[in-house]
Amino acid sequence: MYDVSYFNDLLARMEEIFFHELSECSKPKVELVGIDFLRSKKIEGDTVEQVIESCIGHVMKEGLVKDISYSIHGFGILLKLVMKGCIHLPKEVRLEEDGVEPYSCPIANMILDRLVELLHYHGVYVAAMKVDHHKGECVVKCAIYENVEKIGQVSDWVNV
Amino acid sequence: MGDILDVISTRQSIRRYTSEPIPDEMIDKILEAARWAPSGENEQPWKLIVVRDPETRHQLGEIARQGTGQRVTAEYCLGQLQPRFEGIKDVEQRESVMKFMYSGEVSKFPATAPLVIIVVGELKGMFDTPYDLSACIENMLLEAHSLGLGACWVHGPAVYPRTAEKLKKLLKIPTGIGQYKVLAMVTFGWPDGKRKHPRPKKNIEDIVYWEEFGRKERS
Numbered sequence: 440m441y442d443v444s445y446f447n448d449l450l451a452r453m454e455e456i457f458f459h460e461l462s463e464c465s466k467p468k469v470e471l472v473g474i475d476f477l478r479s480k481k482i483e484g485d486t487v488e489q490v491i492e493s494c495i496g497h498v499m500k501e502g503l504v505k506d507i508s509y510s511i512h513g514f515g516i517l518l519k520l521v522m523k524g525c526i527h528l529p530k531e532v533r534l535e536e537d538g539v540e541p542y543s544c545p546i547a548n549m550i551l552d553r554l555v556e557l558l559h560y561h562g563v564y565v566a567a568m569k570v571d572h573h574k575g576e577c578v579v580k581c582a583i584y585e586n587v588e589k590i591g592q593v594s595d596w597v598n599v
Numbered sequence: 600m601g602d603i604l605d606v607i608s609t610r611q612s613i614r615r616y617t618s619e620p621i622p623d624e625m626i627d628k629i630l631e632a633a634r635w636a637p638s639g640e641n642e643q644p645w646k647l648i649v650v651r652d653p654e655t656r657h658q659l660g661e662i663a664r665q666g667t668g669q670r671v672t673a674e675y676c677l678g679q680l681q682p683r684f685e686g687i688k689d690v691e692q693r694e695s696v697m698k699f700m701y702s703g704e705v706s707k708f709p710a711t712a713p714l715v716i717i718v719v720g721e722l723k724g725m726f727d728t729p730y731d732l733s734a735c736i737e738n739m740l741l742e743a744h745s746l747g748l749g750a751c752w753v754h755g756p757a758v759y760p761r762t763a764e765k766l767k768k769l770l771k772i773p774t775g776i777g778q779y780k781v782l783a784m785v786t787f788g789w790p791d792g793k794r795k796h797p798r799p800k801k802n803i804e805d806i807v808y809w810e811e812f813g814r815k816e817r818s
Contacts, residue, residue, distance in 0.1 A: 468760065590703055
């Protein structure tokens with residue numbers, strides 16, 4: 440049986456190569472990485488909150504992340520996820536050590552994918568992620584557009 | 600053989616076009632220029648979809664507008680867009696320019712370009728597809744400029760896998776991830792006026808090193 444660190448090392452290598460190839464354009468390219476996990480689970484909900492909570496429940500129950508909290512801001516466009524004890528944290532730490540800013544969050548991707556599939560969100564993506572390896576915590580800010588009309592509704596996400 | 604530096608150095612990305620159509624002979628020349636681009640192992644992985652149909656162009660413009668709008672709305676909210684426009688001192692004008700960006704309107708122009716060419720790359724068995732396609736696009740841009748046309752390379756809609764899939768479905772491109780890659784669309788048309796704000800280029804001494812990285816003295 441292999442330790443999860445084996446898979447994190449593989450992912451880190453892949454992401455480094457990908458960044459080296461595409462620079463900042465590597466970020467949007469990985470929006471589908473991680474989505475398969477929750478596609479195989481029964482996620483339920485009629486509202487964005489219900490779907491996110493259902494996703495979080497599965498992610499924590501399966502031990503991918505120890506604790507996740509979320510909040511929605513900015514006209515419903517900003518989804519902020521705070522994750523503690525994610526199994527992918529060592530991958531992010533290694534990337535940072537190697538001089539690549541972490542850019543791919545499979546956990547956020549899988550949650551966003553459920554918003555598209557179940558609630559027909561028009562567009563979703565990871566807009567920013569900050570890794571604090573001392574705290575063992577990641578803060579991921581995601582853009583979630585329920586419909587086309589949401590595009591262009593701006594607000595302050597920096598101080599959220 | 601003539602020096603084409605004048606053509607290269609006077610080319611600009613043109614996003615505003617008149618409604619005047621482009622003659623077929625000019626389109627053929629642009630396509631011919633694409634065909635002569637260099638490619639790794641001479642594999643020539645490009646497939647070019649020529650779009651003139653107004654409805655399809657409208658949909659391409661919408662995909663581009665929405666793609667840019669989604670990305671730039673978040674960039675603005677995160678404070679990442681503002682530094683790019685610090686040079687505009689008038690606050691109202693600066694906000695207006697940024698709104699043009701985050702609304703996505705800045706990328707809607709494929710809808711009003713009389714000609715859009717979608718640049719698609721074959722993947723299987725190829726070695727350098729994205730780079731080959733980039734050379735192919737540059738050839739088309741230069742040829743168009745030499746003919747007096749304006750053109751613009753639009754990469755944004757092809758960046759996000761979900762958006763790229765929309766493009767593929769619209770144009771009936773096989774959607775298998777190992778088959779074809781949509782790299783970009785290129786818009787063409789007769790320029791509607793001159794660009795108000797030509798984009799500056801970096802100085803040669805800021806981009807060139809001699810013999811080794813970082814060495815600025817000419818060898």
